[in-house]
Amino acid sequence: MKTFVVGIDAGGTSVRLRWKESASGIEEQVRLPAAPDGGPEPALELLRQVPGEVLALTAGITKVSRGDTKAAWEQTLRTACPTAAVNVVPDFVVAFHGAVPEGVGLLCVAGTGSVIYGESGRGESVRVGGRGWEYGDEGSGASVTAELMRRTLRACDGLWPHTPLTRAVCATLETDDAALVGERGRQRALSFGRGFLVQLVAASAQNGDDEAKGLFTGAAGWLARYVRAAHAQLDFAGGEVVRVVCVGGMWELGDWMHPPFELLMARWLPGVITTAPRGTPCEGALRLAERSVL
Template identity: 85%
Template sequence: MKTFVAGIDAGGTSVRLRWKDLASGTKEQVSLPAAPDGGPEPALELLHQVPGEVVALTAGITKVSRGETKAAWERALGAACPAAVVSVVPDFVVAFHGALPEGIGLLCVAGTGSVIYGESGRGKSVRVGGRGWEYGDEGSGAYLTAELMRRTLRACDGLWPHTPLTQAVCATLETDDPALVGERGRQRALVFGRGFLVQLVAVSAQNGDDEAKGLFTGAAGWLARYVRAAHAQLDFPDGERVHVACVGGMWELGNWMYPAFEILLARWLPGVATIAPQGTPCEGALHLAERSGL
Protein backbone atom coordinates (compact mmCIF):
# COMPACT_ATOMS: atom_id res chain seq x y z
CA MET A 1 0.00 0.00 0.00
CA LYS A 2 1.18 3.48 -0.82
CA THR A 3 1.97 5.74 2.13
CA PHE A 4 1.50 9.49 2.38
CA VAL A 5 2.09 12.48 4.60
CA ALA A 6 -0.58 15.19 4.60
CA GLY A 7 -1.16 18.74 5.77
CA ILE A 8 -4.44 20.56 6.38
CA ASP A 9 -5.09 24.30 6.40
CA ALA A 10 -8.53 24.80 7.93
CA GLY A 11 -9.55 28.43 7.62
CA GLY A 12 -12.85 30.11 8.26
CA THR A 13 -13.82 29.99 4.57
CA SER A 14 -12.24 26.82 3.18
CA VAL A 15 -10.37 23.69 4.19
CA ARG A 16 -7.36 22.64 2.09
CA LEU A 17 -5.62 19.28 2.15
CA ARG A 18 -2.20 18.71 0.58
CA TRP A 19 -0.58 15.28 0.47
CA LYS A 20 2.72 13.82 -0.63
CA ASP A 21 3.42 10.30 -1.88
CA LEU A 22 6.43 9.16 0.13
CA ALA A 23 7.63 6.85 -2.64
CA SER A 24 7.37 9.16 -5.65
CA GLY A 25 7.37 12.58 -3.98
CA THR A 26 4.27 13.53 -5.97
CA LYS A 27 2.10 16.18 -4.30
CA GLU A 28 -1.58 16.98 -4.77
CA GLN A 29 -3.98 19.45 -3.18
CA VAL A 30 -7.77 19.52 -2.84
CA SER A 31 -10.20 21.78 -0.98
CA LEU A 32 -13.78 22.15 0.24
CA PRO A 33 -15.77 24.93 1.92
CA ALA A 34 -15.28 25.06 5.69
CA ALA A 35 -17.99 23.86 8.06
CA PRO A 36 -20.05 26.70 9.57
CA ASP A 37 -18.96 25.71 13.07
CA GLY A 38 -15.30 25.18 12.08
CA GLY A 39 -15.56 21.43 12.61
CA PRO A 40 -13.43 18.71 10.99
CA GLU A 41 -16.09 17.24 8.68
CA PRO A 42 -14.75 18.78 5.41
CA ALA A 43 -11.24 17.59 6.27
CA LEU A 44 -12.53 14.06 6.81
CA GLU A 45 -14.23 14.13 3.42
CA LEU A 46 -11.01 15.33 1.78
CA LEU A 47 -8.96 12.60 3.47
CA HIS A 48 -11.06 9.99 1.66
CA GLN A 49 -9.42 11.19 -1.55
CA VAL A 50 -5.89 10.26 -0.43
CA PRO A 51 -5.03 7.14 -2.50
CA GLY A 52 -3.31 5.24 0.30
CA GLU A 53 -2.42 5.24 3.99
CA VAL A 54 -1.58 8.51 5.76
CA VAL A 55 1.31 8.01 8.20
CA ALA A 56 1.74 11.62 9.35
CA LEU A 57 -0.82 14.42 9.40
CA THR A 58 -0.67 18.03 10.64
CA ALA A 59 -3.71 20.29 10.71
CA GLY A 60 -3.66 24.04 11.29
CA ILE A 61 -7.01 25.24 12.62
CA THR A 62 -8.64 28.40 13.95
CA LYS A 63 -9.86 28.71 17.55
CA VAL A 64 -7.32 26.12 18.66
CA SER A 65 -7.15 27.74 22.10
CA ARG A 66 -10.67 26.49 22.74
CA GLY A 67 -9.86 23.07 24.13
CA GLU A 68 -13.00 21.36 22.87
CA THR A 69 -12.27 22.43 19.28
CA LYS A 70 -8.75 21.02 19.24
CA ALA A 71 -9.86 17.82 20.98
CA ALA A 72 -12.66 17.30 18.45
CA TRP A 73 -10.21 17.66 15.56
CA GLU A 74 -7.68 15.31 17.17
CA ARG A 75 -10.32 12.64 17.77
CA ALA A 76 -11.73 12.90 14.26
CA LEU A 77 -8.37 12.88 12.47
CA GLY A 78 -7.03 10.09 14.67
CA ALA A 79 -10.04 7.92 13.84
CA ALA A 80 -9.78 8.71 10.12
CA CYS A 81 -6.01 8.02 9.99
CA PRO A 82 -5.31 5.43 12.72
CA ALA A 83 -1.77 4.75 11.48
CA ALA A 84 -0.79 8.43 11.41
CA VAL A 85 1.14 10.66 13.75
CA VAL A 86 -1.50 13.39 14.13
CA SER A 87 -0.81 16.96 15.22
CA VAL A 88 -3.34 19.80 15.51
CA VAL A 89 -1.81 23.28 15.81
CA PRO A 90 -2.97 26.91 15.45
CA ASP A 91 -3.48 28.13 11.91
CA PHE A 92 -0.75 30.74 12.33
CA VAL A 93 1.81 27.99 13.01
CA VAL A 94 1.24 26.33 9.63
CA ALA A 95 1.18 29.79 8.02
CA PHE A 96 4.58 30.49 9.60
CA HIS A 97 6.12 27.28 8.28
CA GLY A 98 4.69 27.95 4.83
CA ALA A 99 5.95 31.51 4.73
CA LEU A 100 9.33 30.73 6.36
CA PRO A 101 10.13 27.09 5.55
CA GLU A 102 13.49 27.24 7.32
CA GLY A 103 11.56 27.72 10.58
CA ILE A 104 13.40 30.84 11.73
CA GLY A 105 11.95 34.35 11.89
CA LEU A 106 8.65 36.07 12.52
CA LEU A 107 5.23 35.97 10.90
CA CYS A 108 3.03 39.07 11.04
CA VAL A 109 -0.58 38.16 10.31
CA ALA A 110 -2.99 41.03 9.71
CA GLY A 111 -6.38 40.09 8.31
CA THR A 112 -9.69 40.46 10.08
CA GLY A 113 -7.66 39.66 13.20
CA SER A 114 -3.94 39.91 13.88
CA VAL A 115 -1.21 37.86 15.54
CA ILE A 116 2.58 37.66 15.57
CA TYR A 117 4.24 34.25 15.73
CA GLY A 118 7.94 33.44 15.62
CA GLU A 119 10.49 30.69 16.09
CA SER A 120 14.18 31.03 16.80
CA GLY A 121 15.32 27.79 15.19
CA ARG A 122 16.73 26.84 18.59
CA GLY A 123 13.61 25.28 20.00
CA LYS A 124 11.98 28.50 21.19
CA SER A 125 8.70 29.90 19.87
CA VAL A 126 6.48 32.82 20.82
CA ARG A 127 3.03 34.15 20.04
CA VAL A 128 2.22 37.82 20.66
CA GLY A 129 -1.22 39.39 20.18
CA GLY A 130 -4.12 37.71 18.48
CA ARG A 131 -6.26 38.02 21.59
CA GLY A 132 -9.54 38.59 19.77
CA TRP A 133 -11.46 41.61 18.54
CA GLU A 134 -12.90 42.40 21.98
CA TYR A 135 -9.59 43.16 23.70
CA GLY A 136 -6.85 42.94 21.10
CA ASP A 137 -6.14 42.27 17.41
CA GLU A 138 -4.55 45.70 17.03
CA GLY A 139 -3.49 46.42 13.47
CA SER A 140 -6.20 44.21 12.00
CA GLY A 141 -9.25 44.89 9.87
CA ALA A 142 -11.44 44.53 12.96
CA TYR A 143 -9.26 47.06 14.81
CA LEU A 144 -9.35 49.55 11.92
CA THR A 145 -13.14 49.20 11.54
CA ALA A 146 -13.76 49.60 15.27
CA GLU A 147 -11.55 52.70 15.41
CA LEU A 148 -13.37 54.30 12.48
CA MET A 149 -16.77 53.42 13.96
CA ARG A 150 -15.74 55.12 17.23
CA ARG A 151 -14.72 58.28 15.37
CA THR A 152 -17.97 58.26 13.41
CA LEU A 153 -20.10 57.84 16.53
CA ARG A 154 -18.24 60.66 18.29
CA ALA A 155 -18.87 62.92 15.33
CA CYS A 156 -22.55 61.92 15.26
CA ASP A 157 -22.78 62.67 18.98
CA GLY A 158 -21.32 66.15 18.41
CA LEU A 159 -18.00 65.61 20.15
CA TRP A 160 -16.18 66.89 17.07
CA PRO A 161 -16.95 67.76 13.43
CA HIS A 162 -17.50 65.14 10.78
CA THR A 163 -14.64 64.38 8.39
CA PRO A 164 -15.01 63.16 4.82
CA LEU A 165 -14.25 59.65 6.08
CA THR A 166 -16.84 59.65 8.89
CA GLN A 167 -19.36 61.12 6.45
CA ALA A 168 -18.57 58.22 4.09
CA VAL A 169 -19.32 55.77 6.91
CA CYS A 170 -22.67 57.43 7.54
CA ALA A 171 -23.44 57.27 3.82
CA THR A 172 -22.57 53.56 3.80
CA LEU A 173 -24.85 52.93 6.78
CA GLU A 174 -27.48 55.32 5.36
CA THR A 175 -27.86 57.28 8.59
CA ASP A 176 -26.14 59.80 10.84
CA ASP A 177 -28.31 58.98 13.86
CA PRO A 178 -25.78 57.67 16.40
CA ALA A 179 -28.14 55.00 17.71
CA LEU A 180 -28.73 53.68 14.21
CA VAL A 181 -25.05 54.02 13.23
CA GLY A 182 -24.06 51.72 16.06
CA GLU A 183 -26.83 49.21 15.41
CA ARG A 184 -26.29 49.08 11.65
CA GLY A 185 -22.56 48.70 12.22
CA ARG A 186 -23.19 45.68 14.43
CA GLN A 187 -25.51 44.18 11.81
CA ARG A 188 -22.94 44.64 9.06
CA ALA A 189 -20.24 43.07 11.20
CA LEU A 190 -22.42 39.97 11.59
CA VAL A 191 -23.05 39.72 7.85
CA PHE A 192 -19.76 40.91 6.34
CA GLY A 193 -17.27 40.36 9.15
CA ARG A 194 -15.73 42.66 11.72
CA GLY A 195 -13.49 44.30 9.13
CA PHE A 196 -16.43 45.50 7.04
CA LEU A 197 -15.08 49.07 6.68
CA VAL A 198 -11.58 48.13 5.49
CA GLN A 199 -12.40 48.45 1.79
CA LEU A 200 -13.96 51.87 2.37
CA VAL A 201 -10.80 53.05 4.12
CA ALA A 202 -8.61 51.61 1.33
CA VAL A 203 -10.61 53.41 -1.37
CA SER A 204 -10.48 56.65 0.62
CA ALA A 205 -6.71 56.31 1.05
CA GLN A 206 -6.38 55.69 -2.68
CA ASN A 207 -8.32 58.92 -3.28
CA GLY A 208 -5.91 60.87 -1.09
CA ASP A 209 -7.79 61.01 2.22
CA ASP A 210 -5.21 61.71 4.95
CA GLU A 211 -7.35 60.30 7.75
CA ALA A 212 -7.66 56.99 5.91
CA LYS A 213 -3.92 56.90 5.35
CA GLY A 214 -3.41 57.66 9.02
CA LEU A 215 -5.57 54.72 10.06
CA PHE A 216 -3.33 52.38 8.07
CA THR A 217 -0.24 54.04 9.55
CA GLY A 218 -1.62 53.50 13.03
CA ALA A 219 -2.34 49.85 12.27
CA ALA A 220 1.22 49.41 11.01
CA GLY A 221 2.55 50.99 14.20
CA TRP A 222 0.73 48.48 16.37
CA LEU A 223 1.96 45.55 14.30
CA ALA A 224 5.55 46.80 14.47
CA ARG A 225 5.27 47.06 18.26
CA TYR A 226 4.05 43.48 18.46
CA VAL A 227 6.89 42.31 16.22
CA ARG A 228 9.36 44.09 18.48
CA ALA A 229 7.89 42.34 21.54
CA ALA A 230 8.04 38.93 19.87
CA HIS A 231 11.61 39.51 18.68
CA ALA A 232 12.71 40.38 22.22
CA GLN A 233 11.21 37.19 23.64
CA LEU A 234 12.95 34.96 21.09
CA ASP A 235 16.40 36.16 22.17
CA PHE A 236 17.94 36.25 18.70
CA PRO A 237 21.72 36.79 18.92
CA ASP A 238 22.91 40.34 18.31
CA GLY A 239 23.53 40.95 14.64
CA GLU A 240 21.57 37.92 13.44
CA ARG A 241 19.55 38.66 10.31
CA VAL A 242 15.89 37.96 11.05
CA HIS A 243 13.14 37.87 8.43
CA VAL A 244 9.54 38.98 8.96
CA ALA A 245 6.94 37.65 6.55
CA CYS A 246 3.67 39.59 6.36
CA VAL A 247 0.46 37.77 5.43
CA GLY A 248 -3.24 38.57 5.49
CA GLY A 249 -5.74 40.80 3.78
CA MET A 250 -4.56 44.06 5.36
CA TRP A 251 -1.17 43.67 3.66
CA GLU A 252 -2.82 42.92 0.31
CA LEU A 253 -4.84 46.14 0.07
CA GLY A 254 -1.95 48.16 -1.36
CA ASN A 255 1.18 49.77 -0.04
CA TRP A 256 -0.56 51.53 2.84
CA MET A 257 1.12 49.84 5.80
CA TYR A 258 4.53 48.71 4.59
CA PRO A 259 6.30 52.12 4.63
CA ALA A 260 5.48 52.94 8.27
CA PHE A 261 5.99 49.31 9.33
CA GLU A 262 9.43 49.10 7.74
CA ILE A 263 10.51 52.52 9.08
CA LEU A 264 9.67 51.45 12.62
CA LEU A 265 11.39 48.07 12.25
CA ALA A 266 14.52 49.77 10.91
CA ARG A 267 14.49 52.11 13.93
CA TRP A 268 13.81 49.49 16.57
CA LEU A 269 15.25 46.30 15.07
CA PRO A 270 18.07 47.07 12.59
CA GLY A 271 18.71 43.38 11.92
CA VAL A 272 15.12 42.65 10.86
CA ALA A 273 13.90 42.77 7.26
CA THR A 274 10.54 42.02 5.66
CA ILE A 275 10.31 39.35 2.97
CA ALA A 276 7.53 37.93 0.82
CA PRO A 277 6.00 34.67 2.10
CA GLN A 278 7.80 31.71 0.54
CA GLY A 279 4.82 29.34 0.55
CA THR A 280 1.23 28.80 1.64
CA PRO A 281 -0.16 27.64 4.98
CA CYS A 282 -1.12 24.31 3.44
CA GLU A 283 2.48 23.81 2.34
CA GLY A 284 3.54 24.68 5.87
CA ALA A 285 1.21 22.03 7.30
CA LEU A 286 2.64 19.43 4.93
CA HIS A 287 6.18 20.43 5.88
CA LEU A 288 5.37 19.96 9.58
CA ALA A 289 3.76 16.59 8.84
CA GLU A 290 6.89 15.46 7.03
CA ARG A 291 9.00 16.44 10.03
CA SER A 292 6.73 14.67 12.51
CA GLY A 293 6.76 11.50 10.42
CA LEU A 294 10.54 11.19 10.34
Protein backbone atom coordinates (compact mmCIF):
# COMPACT_ATOMS: atom_id res chain seq x y z
CA MET A 1 0.00 0.00 0.00
CA LYS A 2 1.20 3.51 -0.79
CA THR A 3 1.98 5.72 2.21
CA PHE A 4 1.62 9.48 2.55
CA VAL A 5 2.31 12.46 4.79
CA VAL A 6 -0.42 15.10 4.94
CA GLY A 7 -0.58 18.79 5.77
CA ILE A 8 -3.81 20.70 6.42
CA ASP A 9 -4.34 24.47 6.46
CA ALA A 10 -7.77 25.16 7.95
CA GLY A 11 -8.54 28.85 7.60
CA GLY A 12 -11.73 30.74 8.21
CA THR A 13 -12.70 30.66 4.53
CA SER A 14 -11.34 27.39 3.19
CA VAL A 15 -9.61 24.16 4.19
CA ARG A 16 -6.63 23.04 2.10
CA LEU A 17 -5.10 19.58 2.27
CA ARG A 18 -1.75 18.70 0.71
CA TRP A 19 -0.34 15.19 0.57
CA LYS A 20 3.03 13.78 -0.44
CA GLU A 21 3.69 10.16 -1.36
CA SER A 22 6.53 8.69 0.67
CA ALA A 23 8.07 6.72 -2.21
CA SER A 24 7.75 9.09 -5.16
CA GLY A 25 7.67 12.48 -3.46
CA ILE A 26 4.76 13.50 -5.69
CA GLU A 27 2.50 16.12 -4.09
CA GLU A 28 -1.18 16.93 -4.61
CA GLN A 29 -3.44 19.57 -3.08
CA VAL A 30 -7.23 19.78 -2.72
CA ARG A 31 -9.53 22.24 -0.97
CA LEU A 32 -13.08 22.78 0.26
CA PRO A 33 -14.95 25.66 1.90
CA ALA A 34 -14.46 25.82 5.67
CA ALA A 35 -17.25 24.77 8.01
CA PRO A 36 -19.19 27.76 9.43
CA ASP A 37 -18.12 26.81 12.97
CA GLY A 38 -14.51 26.06 12.00
CA GLY A 39 -15.00 22.34 12.59
CA PRO A 40 -13.03 19.46 11.04
CA GLU A 41 -15.73 18.07 8.74
CA PRO A 42 -14.25 19.48 5.47
CA ALA A 43 -10.83 18.07 6.38
CA LEU A 44 -12.40 14.67 6.97
CA GLU A 45 -13.95 14.76 3.51
CA LEU A 46 -10.62 15.80 1.95
CA LEU A 47 -8.77 13.01 3.74
CA ARG A 48 -10.93 10.48 1.92
CA GLN A 49 -9.21 11.57 -1.30
CA VAL A 50 -5.73 10.56 -0.10
CA PRO A 51 -5.02 7.36 -2.10
CA GLY A 52 -3.31 5.32 0.61
CA GLU A 53 -2.25 5.10 4.26
CA VAL A 54 -1.46 8.32 6.12
CA LEU A 55 1.75 8.04 8.14
CA ALA A 56 1.76 11.56 9.60
CA LEU A 57 -0.60 14.51 9.56
CA THR A 58 -0.21 18.09 10.78
CA ALA A 59 -3.17 20.46 10.79
CA GLY A 60 -2.99 24.19 11.37
CA ILE A 61 -6.35 25.54 12.58
CA THR A 62 -7.87 28.85 13.65
CA LYS A 63 -9.14 29.53 17.16
CA VAL A 64 -7.02 26.65 18.48
CA SER A 65 -7.17 28.01 22.04
CA ARG A 66 -10.93 28.58 22.16
CA GLY A 67 -13.28 26.02 23.69
CA ASP A 68 -12.92 22.44 22.56
CA THR A 69 -11.91 23.27 18.98
CA LYS A 70 -8.50 21.58 19.16
CA ALA A 71 -9.87 18.49 20.90
CA ALA A 72 -12.58 18.09 18.25
CA TRP A 73 -10.00 18.29 15.46
CA GLU A 74 -7.64 15.84 17.17
CA GLN A 75 -10.37 13.30 17.81
CA THR A 76 -11.70 13.49 14.26
CA LEU A 77 -8.27 13.23 12.62
CA ARG A 78 -7.10 10.38 14.86
CA THR A 79 -10.30 8.47 14.19
CA ALA A 80 -9.85 8.96 10.44
CA CYS A 81 -6.12 8.09 10.54
CA PRO A 82 -5.69 5.75 13.52
CA THR A 83 -2.11 4.73 12.70
CA ALA A 84 -0.84 8.21 11.83
CA ALA A 85 1.19 10.65 13.93
CA VAL A 86 -1.36 13.48 14.29
CA ASN A 87 -0.47 17.00 15.39
CA VAL A 88 -2.91 19.94 15.60
CA VAL A 89 -1.31 23.38 15.93
CA PRO A 90 -2.36 27.03 15.52
CA ASP A 91 -2.68 28.22 11.94
CA PHE A 92 0.14 30.72 12.39
CA VAL A 93 2.58 27.89 13.14
CA VAL A 94 2.02 26.21 9.77
CA ALA A 95 2.06 29.64 8.11
CA PHE A 96 5.47 30.27 9.67
CA HIS A 97 6.93 26.98 8.44
CA GLY A 98 5.58 27.61 4.97
CA ALA A 99 6.89 31.18 4.82
CA VAL A 100 10.23 30.47 6.55
CA PRO A 101 11.39 27.00 5.36
CA GLU A 102 14.58 27.04 7.43
CA GLY A 103 12.54 27.61 10.58
CA VAL A 104 14.47 30.61 11.95
CA GLY A 105 12.85 34.04 11.97
CA LEU A 106 9.61 35.83 12.68
CA LEU A 107 6.23 35.80 10.96
CA CYS A 108 4.13 38.96 11.13
CA VAL A 109 0.53 38.14 10.24
CA ALA A 110 -1.81 41.08 9.66
CA GLY A 111 -5.16 40.38 8.10
CA THR A 112 -8.52 40.72 9.80
CA GLY A 113 -6.58 39.81 12.96
CA SER A 114 -2.88 39.95 13.76
CA VAL A 115 -0.23 37.82 15.47
CA ILE A 116 3.54 37.50 15.58
CA TYR A 117 5.13 34.04 15.76
CA GLY A 118 8.78 33.11 15.61
CA GLU A 119 11.31 30.36 16.17
CA SER A 120 15.06 30.44 16.77
CA GLY A 121 17.81 28.03 15.81
CA ARG A 122 17.83 26.82 19.41
CA GLY A 123 14.37 25.36 19.04
CA GLU A 124 12.67 28.11 21.04
CA SER A 125 9.37 29.60 19.92
CA VAL A 126 7.32 32.66 20.85
CA ARG A 127 3.91 34.07 20.11
CA VAL A 128 3.14 37.75 20.65
CA GLY A 129 -0.27 39.32 20.10
CA GLY A 130 -3.14 37.60 18.37
CA ARG A 131 -5.34 37.99 21.42
CA GLY A 132 -8.56 38.56 19.51
CA TRP A 133 -10.42 41.61 18.27
CA GLU A 134 -11.98 42.29 21.67
CA TYR A 135 -8.73 43.18 23.47
CA GLY A 136 -5.89 43.03 20.95
CA ASP A 137 -5.04 42.33 17.32
CA GLU A 138 -3.42 45.75 16.95
CA GLY A 139 -2.29 46.47 13.41
CA SER A 140 -5.05 44.35 11.91
CA GLY A 141 -7.98 45.18 9.68
CA ALA A 142 -10.28 44.73 12.66
CA SER A 143 -8.31 47.24 14.75
CA VAL A 144 -8.19 49.82 11.93
CA THR A 145 -11.93 49.43 11.41
CA ALA A 146 -12.66 49.69 15.14
CA GLU A 147 -10.54 52.84 15.47
CA LEU A 148 -12.26 54.48 12.52
CA MET A 149 -15.69 53.52 13.88
CA ARG A 150 -14.77 55.12 17.23
CA ARG A 151 -13.73 58.34 15.50
CA THR A 152 -16.91 58.36 13.44
CA LEU A 153 -19.14 57.80 16.47
CA ARG A 154 -17.39 60.56 18.42
CA ALA A 155 -17.94 62.93 15.52
CA CYS A 156 -21.59 61.92 15.28
CA ASP A 157 -21.96 62.51 19.01
CA GLY A 158 -20.48 66.00 18.66
CA LEU A 159 -17.21 65.41 20.51
CA TRP A 160 -15.25 66.78 17.55
CA PRO A 161 -15.85 67.81 13.91
CA HIS A 162 -16.33 65.31 11.14
CA THR A 163 -13.45 64.66 8.77
CA PRO A 164 -13.68 63.58 5.14
CA LEU A 165 -12.96 60.02 6.29
CA THR A 166 -15.64 59.91 8.99
CA ARG A 167 -18.07 61.43 6.50
CA ALA A 168 -17.18 58.62 4.10
CA VAL A 169 -18.02 56.08 6.81
CA CYS A 170 -21.40 57.73 7.36
CA ALA A 171 -22.03 57.65 3.61
CA THR A 172 -21.14 53.95 3.51
CA LEU A 173 -23.52 53.22 6.40
CA GLU A 174 -26.12 55.65 4.95
CA THR A 175 -26.62 57.55 8.20
CA ASP A 176 -24.94 60.04 10.52
CA ASP A 177 -27.11 59.15 13.50
CA ALA A 178 -24.75 57.77 16.15
CA ALA A 179 -27.09 54.98 17.27
CA LEU A 180 -27.63 53.82 13.70
CA VAL A 181 -23.93 54.14 12.83
CA GLY A 182 -23.09 51.79 15.68
CA GLU A 183 -25.80 49.29 14.85
CA ARG A 184 -25.11 49.26 11.12
CA GLY A 185 -21.40 48.90 11.82
CA ARG A 186 -22.09 45.80 13.89
CA GLN A 187 -24.26 44.39 11.13
CA ARG A 188 -21.53 45.04 8.55
CA ALA A 189 -18.97 43.31 10.76
CA LEU A 190 -21.17 40.22 11.00
CA SER A 191 -21.85 40.15 7.26
CA PHE A 192 -18.48 41.20 5.83
CA GLY A 193 -15.96 40.66 8.62
CA ARG A 194 -14.52 42.88 11.31
CA GLY A 195 -12.20 44.60 8.86
CA PHE A 196 -15.05 45.83 6.70
CA LEU A 197 -13.76 49.43 6.51
CA VAL A 198 -10.21 48.63 5.40
CA GLN A 199 -10.91 49.00 1.69
CA LEU A 200 -12.58 52.37 2.33
CA VAL A 201 -9.47 53.50 4.22
CA ALA A 202 -7.24 52.23 1.42
CA ALA A 203 -9.24 54.08 -1.24
CA SER A 204 -9.12 57.27 0.84
CA ALA A 205 -5.37 56.91 1.33
CA GLN A 206 -4.97 56.44 -2.41
CA ASN A 207 -6.83 59.71 -2.91
CA GLY A 208 -4.44 61.54 -0.59
CA ASP A 209 -6.39 61.52 2.69
CA ASP A 210 -3.86 62.06 5.48
CA GLU A 211 -6.08 60.56 8.17
CA ALA A 212 -6.38 57.34 6.20
CA LYS A 213 -2.63 57.21 5.68
CA GLY A 214 -2.17 57.81 9.39
CA LEU A 215 -4.35 54.83 10.29
CA PHE A 216 -2.11 52.55 8.23
CA THR A 217 1.03 54.12 9.65
CA GLY A 218 -0.30 53.51 13.14
CA ALA A 219 -1.12 49.90 12.27
CA ALA A 220 2.41 49.37 10.94
CA GLY A 221 3.81 50.89 14.10
CA TRP A 222 1.91 48.49 16.33
CA LEU A 223 3.07 45.51 14.30
CA ALA A 224 6.68 46.70 14.50
CA ARG A 225 6.37 46.96 18.28
CA TYR A 226 5.06 43.42 18.49
CA VAL A 227 7.87 42.13 16.27
CA ARG A 228 10.43 43.89 18.48
CA ALA A 229 8.93 42.24 21.57
CA ALA A 230 8.99 38.80 19.95
CA HIS A 231 12.57 39.29 18.81
CA ALA A 232 13.65 40.21 22.34
CA GLN A 233 11.96 37.15 23.85
CA LEU A 234 13.60 34.72 21.43
CA ASP A 235 17.12 36.07 21.97
CA PHE A 236 18.44 34.98 18.57
CA ALA A 237 22.05 33.84 18.41
CA GLY A 238 24.55 36.35 17.07
CA GLY A 239 25.27 34.40 13.89
CA GLU A 240 21.66 33.73 12.94
CA VAL A 241 20.16 35.55 9.98
CA VAL A 242 16.80 36.74 11.27
CA ARG A 243 14.07 37.20 8.68
CA VAL A 244 10.76 38.92 9.30
CA VAL A 245 8.12 37.70 6.86
CA CYS A 246 4.93 39.75 6.49
CA VAL A 247 1.76 37.95 5.38
CA GLY A 248 -1.94 38.78 5.31
CA GLY A 249 -4.29 41.19 3.63
CA MET A 250 -3.05 44.32 5.41
CA TRP A 251 0.36 43.86 3.77
CA GLU A 252 -1.26 43.68 0.33
CA LEU A 253 -2.58 47.25 0.43
CA GLY A 254 0.32 48.80 -1.45
CA ASP A 255 2.82 51.18 0.08
CA TRP A 256 0.76 52.32 3.07
CA MET A 257 2.11 49.69 5.48
CA HIS A 258 5.55 48.55 4.34
CA PRO A 259 7.60 51.81 4.42
CA PRO A 260 6.72 52.82 8.01
CA PHE A 261 7.15 49.22 9.19
CA GLU A 262 10.54 48.82 7.53
CA LEU A 263 11.68 52.20 8.84
CA LEU A 264 11.01 51.07 12.40
CA MET A 265 12.64 47.69 11.76
CA ALA A 266 15.81 49.45 10.56
CA ARG A 267 15.77 51.66 13.64
CA TRP A 268 14.92 49.05 16.28
CA LEU A 269 16.32 45.82 14.82
CA PRO A 270 19.21 46.66 12.45
CA GLY A 271 20.37 43.58 10.58
CA VAL A 272 16.95 41.97 10.49
CA ILE A 273 15.83 41.23 6.93
CA THR A 274 12.23 41.81 5.83
CA THR A 275 11.24 39.34 3.11
CA ALA A 276 8.26 37.94 1.28
CA PRO A 277 6.93 34.47 2.22
CA ARG A 278 8.62 31.57 0.42
CA GLY A 279 5.80 29.07 0.76
CA THR A 280 2.18 28.61 1.74
CA PRO A 281 0.68 27.56 5.10
CA CYS A 282 -0.34 24.22 3.56
CA GLU A 283 3.26 23.61 2.51
CA GLY A 284 4.30 24.45 6.06
CA ALA A 285 1.86 21.92 7.49
CA LEU A 286 3.20 19.26 5.13
CA ARG A 287 6.78 20.15 6.12
CA LEU A 288 5.94 19.68 9.80
CA ALA A 289 4.23 16.37 9.09
CA GLU A 290 7.36 15.15 7.26
CA ARG A 291 9.59 16.12 10.17
CA SER A 292 7.47 14.09 12.58
CA VAL A 293 8.38 10.85 10.79
CA LEU A 294 12.05 11.52 10.09
